[in-house]
Structures are given as C-alpha cells and as structure tokens.
Amino acid sequence: MKSLTMWARLKSPWVLHFNSGACNGCDIEVVALLTPRYDVERFGIKLEPSPRHADVLLTTGVVTRQCAERLKRIYDQMPEPKFVVAIGACACSGGVFKGNYTVLGGVDKVVPVNAYIPGCPPKPEAIIDGVVKLLSSLESSKPEAKTSASA
Amino acid sequence: MPVPDQDSLVSVLQHKIGTVGNILPGQLGKATIQIESALNRKVIQILLENDDGACIIALTGLDLGEKIGLMYHIRTKGLVVTVKTEVSKEDPKIATITDIIPGANFHEREAADLLGVVFEGHPNLSRLVLPEDWPKDLYPLRKDAKLEGVSSKLADSQCNTQPEVKMQQSQTDSRLVNIIVGPQHPALLEPEKFSLKVDGETVMDVEPRIGYVHRGVEKAAEQRTYLQDVYLIERICGICNSCHALTFVGAVEKILKTEVPDRARYIRTIILELNRLHSHLLVLGHAGLEIGYETLFQYMWRDREPIMDLTELLTGNRVISSSMTIGGVRRDLKEEDVPKIKTQLAILRKKMDFYQNLYRNERSLKMRTQNVGILSKDDAIKLCVVGPVARASGVLTDVRKDEPYAAYGEIPFKIITRTEGDTFARLIVRLDEIDESINIIEYTLDNMPSGPYRVRVPRIVVAGEAVNRVEAPRGELFHYVKSNGTAYPERVKVRTPTFANIPAFLKTAIGGSIADVPANFVSLDPCFSCTDR
Numbered sequence: 001m002k003s004l005t006m007w008a009r010l011k012s013p014w015v016l017h018f019n020s021g022a023c024n025g026c027d028i029e030v031v032a033l034l035t036p037r038y039d040v041e042r043f044g045i046k047l048e049p050s051p052r053h054a055d056v057l058l059t060t061g062v063v064t065r066q067c068a069e070r071l072k073r074i075y076d077q078m079p080e081p082k083f084v085v086a087i088g089a090c091a092c093s094g095g096v097f098k099g100n101y102t103v104l105g106g107v108d109k110v111v112p113v114n115a116y117i118p119g120c121p122p123k124p125e126a127i128i129d130g131v132v133k134l135l136s137s138l139e140s141s142k143p144e145a146k147t148s149a150s151a
Numbered sequence: 152m153p154v155p156d157q158d159s160l161v162s163v164l165q166h167k168i169g170t171v172g173n174i175l176p177g178q179l180g181k182a183t184i185q186i187e188s189a190l191n192r193k194v195i196q197i198l199l200e201n202d203d204g205a206c207i208i209a210l211t212g213l214d215l216g217e218k219i220g221l222m223y224h225i226r227t228k229g230l231v232v233t234v235k236t237e238v239s240k241e242d243p244k245i246a247t248i249t250d251i252i253p254g255a256n257f258h259e260r261e262a263a264d265l266l267g268v269v270f271e272g273h274p275n276l277s278r279l280v281l282p283e284d285w286p287k288d289l290y291p292l293r294k295d296a297k298l299e300g301v302s303s304k305l306a307d308s309q310c311n312t313q314p315e316v317k318m319q320q321s322q323t324d325s326r327l328v329n330i331i332v333g334p335q336h337p338a339l340l341e342p343e344k345f346s347l348k349v350d351g352e353t354v355m356d357v358e359p360r361i362g363y364v365h366r367g368v369e370k371a372a373e374q375r376t377y378l379q380d381v382y383l384i385e386r387i388c389g390i391c392n393s394c395h396a397l398t399f400v401g402a403v404e405k406i407l408k409t410e411v412p413d414r415a416r417y418i419r420t421i422i423l424e425l426n427r428l429h430s431h432l433l434v435l436g437h438a439g440l441e442i443g444y445e446t447l448f449q450y451m452w453r454d455r456e457p458i459m460d461l462t463e464l465l466t467g468n469r470v471i472s473s474s475m476t477i478g479g480v481r482r483d484l485k486e487e488d489v490p491k492i493k494t495q496l497a498i499l500r501k502k503m504d505f506y507q508n509l510y511r512n513e514r515s516l517k518m519r520t521q522n523v524g525i526l527s528k529d530d531a532i533k534l535c536v537v538g539p540v541a542r543a544s545g546v547l548t549d550v551r552k553d554e555p556y557a558a559y560g561e562i563p564f565k566i567i568t569r570t571e572g573d574t575f576a577r578l579i580v581r582l583d584e585i586d587e588s589i590n591i592i593e594y595t596l597d598n599m600p601s602g603p604y605r606v607r608v609p610r611i612v613v614a615g616e617a618v619n620r621v622e623a624p625r626g627e628l629f630h631y632v633k634s635n636g637t638a639y640p641e642r643v644k645v646r647t648p649t650f651a652n653i654p655a656f657l658k659t660a661i662g663g664s665i666a667d668v669p670a671n672f673v674s675l676d677p678c679f680s681c682t683d684r
Contacts, residue, residue: 019341021364023680025389025470027340028433035452066282066363067342070334096383100367101291101298102282121389121470 009055009081010135012044016054016078020071020107022061025121026088030058038124045131051077056131057111062090062097063104075111083114083134087127092116160228167197172234179618179631180224180231188221188236188245195223195234195248202227204546206535207248208620209646210258211631212266214294219243219266224618224629224646229553231618238268240293247273254535254654258646265292265369280362280683291370298370326350330665334363341679352664357657364683372643377403377612380640381476384630387645388681389470390433393419393426394623395630395681396475399643401556402632403477405617409608413558413600415479420558420595421492422465422474423621424588428499429458430624431581431588434676435506438578441669442519447509454502457495464488479605489596496589503585510582520575524659524671527572534654538626539580540675544572550622562594574667577674611638623648625676647681 019027033040034047048054051074063071075084086107089095094105107113117130161176164184168174172186172194186194199205205227213220215237223234238245247270249256259270260279267290270276278285290296327348334342342363348356368387372380385396397419404411436451459469466472466482474480510516526536531544541548549566551559567583569576614636621628626648635641652675660668 017340019364021342021366021680023386023389023392023471024341024678025386025392028389029470031340032452032456035449035456037453037456061364062366064363064365065285066365067334070342070363096386097366097368097371100371102365102367120386123469 006138010139012046013055013131013135014046014048014053015056015058015131016048016051016074017058017060018071018074020059020061020067020091021064021103022088022090026060026091029121029124029127030060030087033124033127038128040128040131043128043132051075052079054078055082056134057082057084058087058127058131059084059091059107059111060087062094062100063107063110065102065104068104068110071107071110083138084111085115085117085130085134086113087117087130088122089118089120092118095120160230160232163201164198164232167201168194179222179233179235179616183233183235185235188238191221191223191234191236192246192248192251195225196251198225198227198232198234199252204228204532204548206532207252207255207258208535208627208629208651209631209644210255210262211642211644212262212268212292213633213642213644214240214266214292216240216294219268219293221245221262221268222631223248224631226548226627229548231554231620233618243268244271245269246271249273252535253533254651256654257650264290266290267293278362280365282362291367327355341677343679347660347665347668349665352666354660354663354665354668357660359653359657361653361679362683364680366684368684369643369645373640376610376638377477377640378610380643382473384643384645385471385473385475387684388647388678390430390678391426391623391625391628391681392471393422393475394621394628395645396473397423397557398619398621398623398628398630398645399632400475400477401621402617402619402630403612403634404608405619406612406615406632406634407477407608409478409606411479412603412606414483414602415604416558417595417599418465418480418484418604419475420562421484421592422462422472422480423557424592424595425458425462425465426472427624428585428588428592429455429462430676431585432458434624434673435510435578435581438520438670438673439516441673442516444516447516451506454499457499461492461495464491476605478608479603481605483604484599489599492596493593496592500586500589503582503589507582510579517575519667519670520578520674521571521573523574523667524656524663524674525571525573526655526659528570530658531572531655534658535651536626536655537648537651538622538624539584540577540626540652540655542566542568543576543580545570548627550620550627554620556619556621558595561598562591564591564594574671574674581676611636612640625649625678625681626652645684647678647684649675649678649682652677653682 091107097103098105115134172184175183208224208226211222218237225232262268263276264279330347332345334344344360346358384399385392387395432455436448439447463469466474526544528545531541564587567580612634616633618631629646631644633641
C-alpha cells in the first residue's frame, strides 16, 4: 500500500500555489506552466486549489507579515507527507525586498522548505526542473522519509 | 484630446483661485498651488469644477521634519495640478475631501495608515495596507519611525494565534450571509481578502482588505541609491515592470533635466508596448478562465509566449526586463532582431482576427460579460478610475496622448473607447488595444532613429521634485520623486492604476449576482502587488 501511494505521489503530484507577497512575476510563470508551451500536466502535475488535497506547496513571494500566518495555516492544513518549494529570489531569501519593514524575507522563516528555485523570476523550465529534482530525490529515498533536497 | 497649453490653464486657475493660494506654474505637473491646510476643500472644489473630467490622481504625504506635507495631485484637462499644503506633526489633522470626490477615499486611508494623518470627516479611516496588529503609533513613512525588528517580533506572535476569520452572521439582518474570499482562494492569484455580504444570490456589500502584498517599497526606496531603486521599483509588479521602471526613471530625468537620446525613447516605446501586449493577453485569457472558458485561457496564454520571447530577445529576460535606466535603456536594439520581431507581430495580428471574432460573437462569452458590472461615465469620473476601465465607460483618458512620453508624441495611434461600461466593454477595449500596440511597435521599428541609446548621468541627483505619469497596461501610473541633493531619494510615492480602480469594483459588484463577481473583478485586471507595494 505504501509503495502504491508513493508511486501515485511521484507520478502525479498535486501542487498548490500560494503567493505570499510576490510581485506576480513568479506567479505568472507558475501559471504559465499549465499552458500549452510548458504543459506540466503531461508529467501528471496538477494545480490543486485546496491545501487539503495538495502534496507540494509552491510558494512565491517575500512572505509579508500579513501573509505569514496564512502560509503557516495552509502548510498545517496539508496532509503528510508534504513538500514545500520556494520559487524565486524573494521566496528563497527576500530578494530585493529583504530588510523592509513588513517583510520576513524567505519562506523558510515560516515553514520548512524542501527545494529552492532561485531567479527573478525563474524561467518556467527552471521551475519544472526544480519540481522534478524534488520528486527524483523522493524516489531515491525510502518512502515516507522526509528529504531536504536542494534543487 | 487637444492638450491645452500651460499658460491658459494657469491663467484660468489664477483667475479662479485668486489670492487664496500661491500658484507656481510648471512645478509638479503643470502648476503647483500652495495653500493653507484649512483651505484644501475649497481649492480642490474649484479645481474639480474647472473640468468635467477632473479627478484626483494621488495624495502624497511626506515627512518634512516639523511638519507633514500633503500633496493632492489633481488631473484636470488631462494635466496634473498639485495642491500643496502642510499640517503639524503633533496634531496632523486636515478635513477630508472624500465627500467632494469619492475617489479620494483610499488615498486618504493610505496616508492615515503610513503617515498618521487624520482626515476629519472621513467615513472609515481603518487600516488599509498595514497589518491589523501593527503598533498603533508607528507610521512607517515618517523619518523618525523605528522599524527595526518590528516585523519579526509581530510575526512570531501571529503564527501562534488562532485564525481571526469566522463566518459572521450580520447582526442587523439575519438573511445576509458573509462570504469571505481569500487570502488564499482558487479564483485569486494574489493574496487578498474580500468579504461579500450576500442576500441569496445578490451581493449587498463588499469590504476589501488589501495589504497582503505590502512590502514597504516606498520606504525601501529611500534607503537605496537611485540606480538601485530602478531595480527595486520595477519589482513592484512583475507584469507592468517596465512601466514602473520608466515612470521612476522619467521622474528622476525630469529632476536632472536629462535629455534622453531619440533612439532610447523609441526602444523604450517598444518595450512598453510589449509589456502592454503580454499584460492584455494575460488578462483576456484569465477572463476566459474566470467565466469557465478554459480553452480560451489556454489559447491566449499560448499566444502570449511569443511576446515573452520577444521581451527576452530585446532585454535578456522574459518577465522582469530591467531594461530602463536613468538616461536611456541598457541594451541597444540589434538590427538582426528587427525582422524576428516583425514576424512574430504579424503572426499575432493574424491570430487576433480569430480572437476578435470569438470575443465579439461567442454567445456564452457575451452572456457572461454583457450588462455585467456596468460602470457609468459619471461614476467612472467620480471614482477616479483610470485606463481601460475608464475608457470602457466612455472617459477619454490616456496619458500617451494627454502628456506624451517616450516616443508617443511622434507615433500615430488611436485611443480605444466604448460607451457601455460593462465587463464586455472592458475586455473589448483591451482586445482593440492589442491591435493598436502592434501598430505602434511596427511604426517604431520602421522609424527607429540612429544614435546613442543612453547618456551618462550623475549618481548624485540635484535637489528637486518631480511627478511623472505613464500609461501602464492597467491605466495611468503615477510616481512622485523628491530629491534632497544626495545619492538617495528623499521620498518616492507610487500610485498604481489598480489602486485607483478598486473603488470601481466595489461600486459595480454591489447589486449584482455573486456568480458575476469573478468576471467583473477580472475585467478590471486587478494587480495587488502594484496596489499594496
């Protein structure tokens, strides 16, 4: 049973996108992933609106003070095992906004991050590559064990 | 719209305002009127009566040490007139102008939030961009605000608290149900919250809560050099990034009195229009998604990709182009790229015929958008909306014509307007603007001047202040920059088009069906990273 769920998780990860205070640059690239040129659905990756059904949380943005609590809540609502991907320079470290008065600076200040995809914004190819690397790191590890791979 | 010459507008103002204020022609737009704070309502009333289409663009507040300066930037006859006044810092009180011009509502709330100015008589001076639990007497845009560590301290306490949002039953009428949309919601790409009060299917009230994307860009800009600010400010918005960069750069160039080379002006025009193309294709596709027409979304976004490629070809990046710099552009246009751009534009033009036909004739699309969220011309003016939203309601406003920047003064193009003012009209205006944008880029490529593409400018900017406007894809984008003679700006104020357009959504959603809310909302092309900054 465990291997079956692992197989399903690897072949069709459902992702949830949350903007925690991004400039839309990364967000439109995440949405562009779904559109014909990149079409991540061919890898079984599906954008899922509800945190309760999601395996992977794709987070963009600097994590503003007002969003931090939301991000934590969404993460808590996701079922185990769950993985977080920080997309873009802001989500990785705060980017150009680091040190501003409402900015926490990085997703890892609030929730644990499994993969970082730097770039301002990262190209859609880079985002696909990051998610695929995260998945392949799961494949090589034992099922249910949480990894901390860095893409 | 014919541009009235500066002298006639100033003399009219001089005649009407008389001795009430001190008129300084040519400063901060076409003229600056220096007044006592008690006279603000009177003078603004005169300015608004001067022109049927007059409205408020922005309200800039700045810390002057002992006092707080307030500047009302008013658009009259397509030009900017600034009303300047001061209030004391200990007791920063001034009368509201929201009752004279409802569009000032959010501007006043923002100034109250960030600078602590009290607008007496304002209907609701609650928090707008700062978090609810922000310390009460801490105003981030004041120079003496101690902001170190505030963020992390508050965030710790926040993560441990229970969610504050509950389903609320209205106390006055038990039939009203409060539906809260956001901050994380499938229909929203950005984290914002809307509380909709509904009676059955009908929306009775909408209460927005913005500020989830507030990153404190205006304050951060004061702590960085002008050149660093270009990169910071274009990251206010990932969609209309070049517009933000150009508005800021243009304001600095006005202070420096830099003459930008012709070739740079033309290259800037191309980049701005590519920005508009990709933004319009984005929203037209997104509109398809919101009305349940996903195929349209996939098609539009497929055809948007070549525009992203062109941006990459010209500037080196798909999204954030980082191409504008003070004194010109950072990269020259290569001759061998011109045919590539033209080929892609020709392909897009051909595809637009298909979309034109689809948008105008597809029954399901028209049923979801026609007569939905009608904004009358009067309301559009009163609420001070800008860009395609205003043009769809028949307001003839376009900064590219009113006050040409870059190369727009030399390029023939049409302003697209419609009269219906509904969701359908707002989308069609954008659809037609795509055609105009393609024409503009082709004209620019055919008439590209030779010569340098940038001039060197000093790192230290002389003391001065300037306002600058750009017609971004979503409408008039406004920046105010004040220099104090160092390498760091004293104050940067950004008023984005969506900030001006939100009141239109609040107005049009009320009374409509809740099922129409997504389509109506997306037709404003809202961008909250712009709005919150």
